[in-house]
Amino acid sequence: MVNLNVNGRTVEIDISPDTPLLWALRDELKLTGTRYGCGAGMCGACTVHLNGEAMFSCQLRVGDIEGDTITTIEGLSPEGDHPVQKAWIAEQVPQCGYCQSGQIMRAAALLSRSPQPSRDEIVDEMSANLCRCATYSRIIRAIERAAQEG
Amino acid sequence: MTIMYGGAEMGQGANTALPMIVAEELDADWSTVSTEQVGNDLDGVYGNPSIGGILYTAGSYTVEGYFNGLRQAGAQARQILRQMAAAHWNVPVPEVTTRQGTLLHNATGRTMRYGEVATLVQPDMPVEAVADEDLKPRSEWTIIGTDVDRLDIPDKTTGATRYSIDVDVPDMVYAVQLLAPVEGEAPTINSDAAARVIDGVLDVMALPNSVAVLARSFWAAVAGREALDVSWTETSPFRTADSEAELQNLTTAADDPNADAVVWESRGDGGEDYSAGNVITAHYTTEHVYHAQMEPLNVVASVDEDGLGAEIWIGTQSQTVSVAIAAAVLGTTPDRIRLNAMQMGGAFGRRTWFAREMLRDALILSRAAGRPVKLVWTREDDVKQGWLRAATVQRFDAILGENGALEALRHRVAAPSTFQFVQPDRWNPEVRTDPLIMEGSESRDYDIPEFRAEHIQAPRVSRLSAWRGIGWGPVCFGRECFIDELAEQAGSDPVSFRRRLLSNSPRGLGVFDAVVAMSDFGNAPEGRAHGIAFAGYKSSYASGVAEVSYEGERLRVHRFWAAVDPGLAIHPQSYLSQVEGGILFGLSSVLAERSSFTAGQIDQNNFYDYEPIRMYDVPEIEVQIIDSDNPPSGGGEIGVPMAAPAIANAVRALTGAAPNRLPFPRRT
Structure with missing residues (x-):
């Protein structure tokens, strides 16, 4: 049994403590907005917030994060109206969309740490996440918009 | 509505x-x-x-x-x-x-x-x-x-979109496969005892190409797979397949004057002698690349109790093909197949005929298990089982007239046939034309009195599929690099030389002149250089300019300008996104994308050794749509063909040395 604090509620899950958080979210809690892309911490499709910081959920073992605060894309805002999400719509960022939960979670963490990031800061931070459709220019514009409109 | x-x-x-x-x-x-x-x-x-x-x-x-x-x-x-x-x-x-x-x-x-x-x-x-x-x-x-x-x-933006990998239906179980390391080999299970005792593992089944582990969760299935003891037939002819050896063979074939050439395009009287002394010759190589769509391949199948029908959830580029495959596997009629065509997490040419193996496997597993099965490939499976864009070695021979005009050009493409692999039932062995390799090589907009494009076909040694840009990517890379070479030898320059070639193509000149103007071509800032390429896609026209520099050994593409004429853009913002995505796909193929294989097995594993472009390599991109009031055409491929040659020609202008290979060789 593992106890996790996900999106503001505590859940008890009957899984091995060495299960990656990604699979606990997707297969046990059915929070499928967090995506599997590589399982190796290389693509960022699985990015969630752990105590407010962007982390690859495929690299976290559930047994190590009991008591920590986990936020997924489903818990980022009550109505899908976090400034980053609104900016993502305004800039029409997604194409296939598969990586975008992870991109949004990383962008949101960046802005909470650095509300007015420079372009270099954005590029440095966001280079952790792959987008094969290459929506990168729109991601940059959306982050700049979210920073401005907050 | x-x-x-x-x-x-x-x-x-x-x-x-x-x-x-x-x-x-x-x-x-x-x-x-x-x-x-x-x-x-x-x-x-x-x-x-x-x-x-x-x-x-x-x-x-x-x-x-x-x-x-x-x-x-x-x-x-x-x-x-x-x-x-x-x-x-x-x-x-x-x-x-x-x-x-x-x-x-x-x-x-x-x-x-x-x-x-x-x-x-x-x-x-x-x-x-x-x-x-x-x-x-x-x-x-x-x-x-x-x-x-x-x-x-x-x-x-909320995670609510459902891809097939997100599908969850009652009683569903998860499956992963230990797939044959070499194409065409079959498994023998030596022992599955260690797998079966893992918590959550439900069953282990041998399939023609793999051993599948069924489990209550994906993670348990992966753990079960790791515990399997399986050996393989080791009799596949692909056991000796080696990508370096293939490139050598393709080079030999491209240079063989007696090679069995399938003519793709021929203009003029064909009397040109390309063995004469004044012929200018160059070679270009494109290595294999992999699609790397963000959602690893997966299928959910639920076979009906009578075994003669199924519900399927699949991200497929062809619902028709998927239904036909499912009906054939179950020995049933298409009306018994309920297909849910899911949003794909990227495709780029990977999700066409993949169903003939992966959907088949999911159906066999669901029928045997008597319940819905979600079959998922790990990223490693997706990389190792890739259907690659065929490698090519291209040889160009050209003759310039005394006035510096291009009088004759022969474009030979040595490559296996992608079409023969993906659609064997439609492959005509008498005709042997392969549009997936050759289309684009006809250079239709260039006015060249004597022209010939030929496919020198080699046996395939890997699985193959179209990749964004299809044949146009590799053949336009070779041709547009060679055009810069010819411009130099003719004592001309990349713009004047191409304008002369495009004199009978108003739409070609339209995009070309537009991108020259947009980029202020040739006036790059100190330490940088511009390169240009003209490369359309089917009925679309495009021309691109790259601005590059080197920071030590690292190639930097700072800016990219493109002018594109799709005829008419139905939804301009989507069209622009497609063009930009295509340009970055092309740039990515320049930088680091390379699939290689040794002894029949792909060498790469995951995004740490097959790395698509990241944000830090993305240039500032400016795209101008030229509305020529012609019928509309699609935007998916058009960004790709111009990108790599424009960058290569910029490197040529900057350093004097022209890259002749994709990905570019590392600068030392």
């Missing part, structure tokens, strides 16, 4: 562009439109006329193929609504007009929403056919050509 659309959605925005065309002629209220992708098209009404009337989304054919038919469909539906309203109101049809989803009878002031009309009983009357000349003139369009918001985006 729900508009069904036939093109499959893989990120390109077909889910918005196609319904826009219908809504325009239907005079629909766009704010009420939602859309749905067609699954199993049993009546054969939704197929793409440009692809044999089937549901098959590839080659940027969607907008191009559906445009006329969807206008007709929208207009015809509007006509039927008018007839029904006229009958209901008992007024003549011509007096019934429409405005944004509402039917009006001006004389009596009566109105009805489309939805109300649709609930009426359809009167028994012949439907009046709408003629082409009754379609709206372009000047009256209010939806086509506008930047409405994509309908799928809100759900893609």
